[in-house]
Amino acid sequence: MQQYSLFILPFILDQISTQLSPIIKQTIKFGNDKGPRARILLVGDHSLFEKFFGLYGEDEYAAYNGLSLYLNGIFSQLKSVFDNQLYFFNKFSLRLEMVGVPMIILRPEDCPLRGPLQNFISQHYLDKINTTLINSSIPLTNSSIQLQLEKQQKQMNYVWRSLDSLVAVQWASQWVKQNEPTGNLPMHEHLMIITALDLLSHRNDSSTQGMAYIVAAHELAHSIGASHDGFGESENCSARQNFLMTPVSASHPFDAKFGDTFGNAFILSKCSKQQIEDFFNSSDSNCLWSEEEGKNLFWSMLEEEFQLSLNALTKNGSNTFLFDDENYLLEEEKQLLNNKNRKEEEIKFLKILPGEQFNPSRQCQIAFGPSYGLCQRIDFLLLTSDPCRRLWCKDRRQRRWGPCETKGFLPLMDGSNCGDQKWCIRGQCRQMPGISEEGNKNSNNEENKSSGK
Known part of the structure; x- marks a missing residue:
């Protein structure tokens, strides 16, 4: 079962997680003694890199370093919501693992959202400008041409920074289908694309909410069976209690019946927990119970990008995300990249909070x-x-x-x-x-x- 989510930095547009190609097998109760595991591929798209490029004075290296730290921070906090915090069947927590390092898209043509967007702008707006100039019924002065160009440029800038959420989901799905067969993506159960684009709803508003890791947890919970509190199977759990699966989280919630509910934003309601347990006990969750590693082409095909990220994380002797062993050499790291059987040898970072x-x-x-x-x-x-x-x-x-x-x-x-x-x-x-x-x-x-x- 493969799933994906799209994020707006530092917020997420709700209800755009989609399930792709579910693996249907016989119903199982528990697949192993360790509990379910989800491998997360975390992607920072080109618009996100562009944002950090501006934040770091247009220094590409500093922007890559900052974005790497930010994405690692999101994932570490996402893990803190699930790992050893939310227990299912009074026995298991959902183990989250990031495959490799965060994948940062440096070029728009490689971006799951901006690649198609770039083609759309080129085909639609540039052709429209030429058509306007050619078919004009009156001779255009230089000032008229300039006004036409400026108008079209404003429209292109708007399109470049915003996108219909449903179109974004379709393009993300196409990107996965194009890249997985070629081995460009590592094996994973859940793909999260984090973007700085403004994802618009059918009402043409962005409807963004929340800190990234909280709404990342919210969307991940959707993907493993949880619906919104106060609706459907969760109608007996009030959205006013501000649990993780409330439709809209709030930083200053006080309810006359439930009191201060701010702390609930980081935990699941009993309804959400029951729905997730039902999902884990169904055949749809079989892939999450498997411990099979398989061949991870990501490590062999993207070694150069991994080394760039590694250098960024350890630049200038930074104490952030240091290796457990201070004498760990890059040459030893190269050997790990070629070790297809690595399990306990995975890189482990010290926990430095974002x-x-x-x-x-x-x-x-x-x-x-x-x-x-x-x-x-x-x-x-x-x-x-x-x-x-x-x-x-x-x-x-x-x-x-x-x-x-x-x-x-x-x-x-x-x-x-x-x-x-x-x-x-x-x-x-x-x-x-x-x-x-x-x-x-x-x-x-x-x-x-x-x-x-």
């Missing part, structure tokens, strides 16, 4: 754009009871006392500093002595860079 790597100002830039920084207005900051619950950002191009901005569900990233020896974890400021001092040092350096110090 908030330690991306300070709040950088988080604002990722959420809103390069001109944004952390809001300093006390009146906005006091609107939330916990500093980790909602990230407030300010457009630095606006006047100093202009309003700050946020999103419907935008907690600070896990690992963000919120006081002396305190860090944000799941939207709450906590005393967490286990978080590394080196991670804080990296975050402080990032803060100084983004503030121009």
Whole structure:
């Protein structure tokens, strides 16, 4: 069973996960003693790389490094929602494994969404411009031609940065079908494409919500059988309780009946849990119970891209995502790439949380754009009871006392500093002595860079 999701950075458009080519076998109860496993192929598309390229001063290497860290951070937090947290049948949790390293698309023609989009723009808009100029009933002056070109350019720019969500799903499906037979994609059960494109609904609105890893978990739960709380088989679980499968998450939820429900956003309701257990007990989940590795062509065909990512993650002696063994040599890593039987020899990274790597100002830039920084207005900051619950950002191009901005569900990233020896974890400021001092040092350096110090 192969599935995929499309993401808007740092948000996701709901209800566009689709199941491809389900494997139907006999009904099983449990396939192994370890529980279900889903191998995730994480793809950052060209629009996402383009966004980070702008955030990092058009430095391609720095952008690749930053995006690699960001995607690894999303995955580590996604794992934190499922691994050893959500238990099914009182026995198993869903084990998530990322295959290889995040795949970052550097060229638009290779992108699952921008490749077809590039062809569409070329065929539609450029032909339309030529037709307009040729078929004009009156002679066009240079200024008239310029106006026509500017109008078409604005339309092309809009099309280049937005896409109908259903079309996006179709193009993603085509991309998978084109690349899997050639061995360009590693073996996986679930593909997540993260994009900075604005994915539009049939009402022509983007309907985006939430922090990336929370809505990634939401969409993954859809793919393993869970529906929205308050609807269908989950109608007995109120959406007002703000569990993971609520249709719309909120950072500041208080319900007269259920009280403060913010913490529920990171866990499943009993209805969702039951639906997922039903899925795991059906033949549709057979592939998730298999431990078969098979031949992973990704490692042999994309060794050069892996080495680029490896170098980016360890640039300048960074302590972020260090190998467990400090003396681990790249030459030994090359040997692992050719080892088809590697299991326990998989690369293991130390757990440095994304908030330690991306300070709040950088988080604002990722959420809103390069001109944004952390809001300093006390009146906005006091609107939330916990500093980790909602990230407030300010457009630095606006006047100093202009309003700050946020999103419907935008907690600070896990690992963000919120006081002396305190860090944000799941939207709450906590005393967490286990978080590394080196991670804080990296975050402080990032803060100084983004503030121009």
